Amino acid sequence: MPTPADGEPVTSLNLVDTDPAELPVDAVVIGVHSVAEPEAGRSPLLLASGAESIAAAFDGRLSETLALLGATGAAGEVTKLASLGTVTAPLVVAVGLGPEPTGAAPDAEVLRRAAGSAVRALAGSAGVALSLPLSDDPSGADATRALRAVAEGALLGGYRFVAYKSKPAPGRRDPVETVSVHVPDAGDETMRREVDRAVAVTAAVRQVRDWVNTAPNDLRPPDFADAIAGAATEAGLSVEVLDENALADAGYGGILAVGRGSSAPPRLVRVAYRPQGSAARHVALVGKGITFDSGGVSIKPAQGMWEMKSDMAGAAAVAATMLALAALKPAVAVTAYLPLAENMVSGAAYRPGDVVRMYGGKHVEVLNTDAEGRMILADAIARAAEDEPDYLVETSTLTGGQVVALGKRVAGLMGEPAFLERVKAVGDEVGEPAWPMPLPDDVRKGMESDVADISQVNAGMDRAGHMLQGGVFLSAFVPDGLSWAHIDIAGPSYHAGEPFGYWTKGGTGVPVRTLTALIEDVAANG
Numbered sequence: 001m002p003t004p005a006d007g008e009p010v011t012s013l014n015l016v017d018t019d020p021a022e023l024p025v026d027a028v029v030i031g032v033h034s035v036a037e038p039e040a041g042r043s044p045l046l047l048a049s050g051a052e053s054i055a056a057a058f059d060g061r062l063s064e065t066l067a068l069l070g071a072t073g074a075a076g077e078v079t080k081l082a083s084l085g086t087v088t089a090p091l092v093v094a095v096g097l098g099p100e101p102t103g104a105a106p107d108a109e110v111l112r113r114a115a116g117s118a119v120r121a122l123a124g125s126a127g128v129a130l131s132l133p134l135s136d137d138p139s140g141a142d143a144t145r146a147l148r149a150v151a152e153g154a155l156l157g158g159y160r161f162v163a164y165k166s167k168p169a170p171g172r173r174d175p176v177e178t179v180s181v182h183v184p185d186a187g188d189e190t191m192r193r194e195v196d197r198a199v200a201v202t203a204a205v206r207q208v209r210d211w212v213n214t215a216p217n218d219l220r221p222p223d224f225a226d227a228i229a230g231a232a233t234e235a236g237l238s239v240e241v242l243d244e245n246a247l248a249d250a251g252y253g254g255i256l257a258v259g260r261g262s263s264a265p266p267r268l269v270r271v272a273y274r275p276q277g278s279a280a281r282h283v284a285l286v287g288k289g290i291t292f293d294s295g296g297v298s299i300k301p302a303q304g305m306w307e308m309k310s311d312m313a314g315a316a317a318v319a320a321t322m323l324a325l326a327a328l329k330p331a332v333a334v335t336a337y338l339p340l341a342e343n344m345v346s347g348a349a350y351r352p353g354d355v356v357r358m359y360g361g362k363h364v365e366v367l368n369t370d371a372e373g374r375m376i377l378a379d380a381i382a383r384a385a386e387d388e389p390d391y392l393v394e395t396s397t398l399t400g401g402q403v404v405a406l407g408k409r410v411a412g413l414m415g416e417p418a419f420l421e422r423v424k425a426v427g428d429e430v431g432e433p434a435w436p437m438p439l440p441d442d443v444r445k446g447m448e449s450d451v452a453d454i455s456q457v458n459a460g461m462d463r464a465g466h467m468l469q470g471g472v473f474l475s476a477f478v479p480d481g482l483s484w485a486h487i488d489i490a491g492p493s494y495h496a497g498e499p500f501g502y503w504t505k506g507g508t509g510v511p512v513r514t515l516t517a518l519i520e521d522v523a524a525n526g
Contacts, residue, residue, distance in 0.1 A: 010206070011119065011158050013151055013179045013195060015186040016129065020087075021053040025127040025180065027080075027091040029118045030054055032066060033100040034073030045073050046100050049133035050182060057086040066094050074098065076113050076501055078121040089129065093118055097133075105133050105142060108149035109431040115150045116157025116502025123158060124173030130154060131182040144194050147183065149431070151198035152513070154179040156502040159206055161213040200327035201516055204320040205509030207231070211316040212494065212507025216292040216309040220264035221340040224291055224312065228319045228338060232271045235326035242268040252339075252383075253357045254364070254375035259341035261296055261349025266341035268380065269315075271322045272334070279333040281522050284389035285322070285515065286380045288373045288396030289315030289340035296343045296369030297351050310507060311373070313493035314396035315340060321515040328516070330523040337384045339376035343369070355452045359383055362477070363452040371456050373398050374470055378477040385479050391419065391522065392478065395487040395511055401466030402488040405437070408495070411511065412437050412488035414471030419483040423514070426521055430513040434487060440465075443472045487511055 020028050031048030038044045043063040047055050055062045071079035077096035083089060095118040097106045105111075111132055122128050132150055135143035158175035162168075183191050211219065211227065219227070222243075229239045244265035247256055252268060259266030269289075290311035294300060300308070315338040322336050350356070354366040356375065360382040364375065373396050384392055402412040411427070411434035413420045420436045427434045443465055446458035454476050458469050471486050478484050492510040495503045 009174055009177065011155055011176050011179055013155055013181065013199065015183050015191055015195060016180045017183055017186040019053050020050070020129055020131040020182050021057050022088050023129045023180065025089050025129045026125040027093050027122050028054060028087065028089040028129045028131060029093045029095055031097045031106070031114060031132045032063070032071060032073045032094045033097050036099060043067050045071060048097055049105070050131040054087055054092060054131070062092075072096065075110055076117040078117055080121075093122065095132075105135060105146055108145050108429075111146055112149040112153035112431055113501030115153030117500070119154045119157040119176050119179060120499060120504070122176055125176050127178045127180065128176050129180045129182060134183060144190060147181065147191055147194045148198060150181055151195055152202055153502040154181070155198060155202040156205060156509075159209060159504050161210065161506055163214065197328060200324050201513060204324035204516070205512045207320040207323060208313065208316045208509040208512055209507040212310045212313050214309075219309075219312070220262070220291050221259065221267045221289070221342055222264055224289060224315070224340050225267035225269050228269050228271065231323060232319065235323050237322055237326050238272045238274075240270040242270075250359070251357070252359045252379045254359065254379040255339045255341055257350040257354065257356045257366070258290070258296075258343050258372040258375050261346045262342035262344040264342050266339070266376075269319070269338040269340065271319065271336040271338070273322055273325045274333050275329060275331045277331070279331055281391070281526060282333040282335070282387065282389045283519060283522055284384040284387060284392040285318045285334060285336040286377060286384055286392065286394035287315035287318030287336070287338050288312070288377055288398065289338050290373055290376070291340060291342050293343045293370070293372065294345055296345055296349050296372060298368045298370040299345060300370060307494060307496065310494040311397050312340070313489060313507060314394075316507070317395055317489075317493070317509065317512050317515065320509070321512050321519075324512065324516045325519060328520070330520050332519055332523045334519060335384065335387055335389070337380040339380040341372070341376055343372045358477070360477070362454065365449040365452040365455045367455055367457050367459055371470070374456065374473045377474060381474060381477045385477075385482060390483065392482055392484040393423070393487065393515065393518065394474065394485070395489055395515070397490045397493050398470045398486075398488045399467045399490055401463070401468070401470070403491040405467055406435055406491065408491040409433070410435055411492050412467050413485060414439055414468070414488070415475070415485040416483045419485055422521070423485045423487070423518060426517045427511065427514045430517050432492070432511050432514045434511075434514070437468060437471065439472050439475055440468060443468050447472060487514070
């Protein structure tokens with residue numbers, strides 16, 4: 001399997017407190033806001049906090065000059081201006097932050113996207129300084145939140161996957177080598193810890209993107225299992241990999257059924273993180289790892305099927321979250337279960353009408369082999385529940401119904417209502433929004449089987465409420481009383497359009513930042 005980072009440098013990040021106008025960098029980035037109704041003769045732009053010394057070097061005419069160049073202050077818009085010696089950096093770059101915020105600083109997600117847009121636009125630069133609005137209190141919550149956002153955006157915005165390029169594309173420029181974030185006090189320990197955290201978390205996000213973007217012929221279940229095991233072992237985590245024989249001996253019928261049609265046999269990877277000393281809470285994470293989904297006998301349409309290489313994004317996100325936890329060391333025990341299979345068509349493939357004995361003994365009537373994710377996840381959830389965790393979180397590219405209902409950027413949430421609100425709050429905080437959805441009784445009733453314990457889908461509803469059907473099915477394998485959440489990332493896990501903010505084309509890394517922040521929240525609050 002090629003290494004996605006081959007020949008592709010990774011941006012480094014540091015803190016500076018030198019006057020931005022005097023920094024010896026290739027470009028200095030400032031923020032600008034749009035003014036909805038500027039007064040007559042006044043600029044339609046408002047310079048954001050952090051741009052004061054740069055503005056002074058331009059004798060107060062910087063906003064007017066940027067407006068003449070076409071800058072509007074729209075969120076994520078990048079406008080470049082040659083400094084002509086007015087400041088040390090040869091280039092001043094204004095990045096739009098949208099309308100002037102009503103509070104003290106822009107929303108964290110606005111800053112995250114702005115930093116990503118600016119750093120991507122400055123590819124080819126050796127050094128870039130970001131002087132974006134942060135709180136004057138370097139250790140305050142607003143300042144750390146803003147710094148986290150800027151650092152994450154900067155480190156992710158320049159990401160690019162070039163593993164299969166035999167030679168550089170014409171005009172391709174390497175990512176920015178070093179980003180310096182301007183803060184009031186570069187020696188502040190709180191700020192320095194935020195940088196360390198951003199480096200660990202964005203490294204995990206980049207790892208997800210690398211795995212998701214890898215061609216499916218190079219990342220079949222045994223390959224993916226080896227890649228996860230290697231990365232986890234290197235990070236100091238404990239790993240167990242069950243091959244097809246071990247899966248059969250233990251009764252993982254769902255994983256085996258889905259993987260039966262492929263010449264590359266399935267795997268179940270267990271990764272465990274244990275903090276030093278005692279842990280008051282234990283969290284189980286489960287991620288769907290379908291390395292390619294043809295739909296099986298219920299084959300998918302050919303159009304766009306190539307994107308099904310991303311059907312393992314849930315497992316990639318969970319595995320990479322474990323790598324982040326190994327670096328951050330929260331005081332929570334975390335165990336991840338990653339079922340990996342390839343859903344293919346062959347004479348050995350499982351069929352509509354089959355009855356599968358799942359891990360734990362439940363029998364499932366298969367009605368659609370393209371609803372394979374829930375089959376492997378049910379086995380993994382049942383096994384994870386045996387560890388008696390306090391919380392169980394599962395994430396998967398489970399249904400196209402998530403995209404129909406919530407679009408490409410908002411994940412679907414199902415599970416125990418109180419816990420869902422907690423997961424939603426964390427996702428909103430880190431810029432990975434999700435929306436709670438119901439688990440209706442009528443959907444469950446329509447999944448009663450004449451021959452088994454449960455049907456895989458609600459045949460009477462067809463595709464209606466398909467996201468809900470997936471959640472209802474999974475809920476049948478969660479023990480009563482366990483706080484759990486299912487995060488459907490079918491849309492947010494893969495971005496097929498042009499880059500924007502800190503998202504580039506391909507895998508996004510969602511929901512690594514949500515899972516990591518949730519674990520930290522459990523460590524802090526139980």
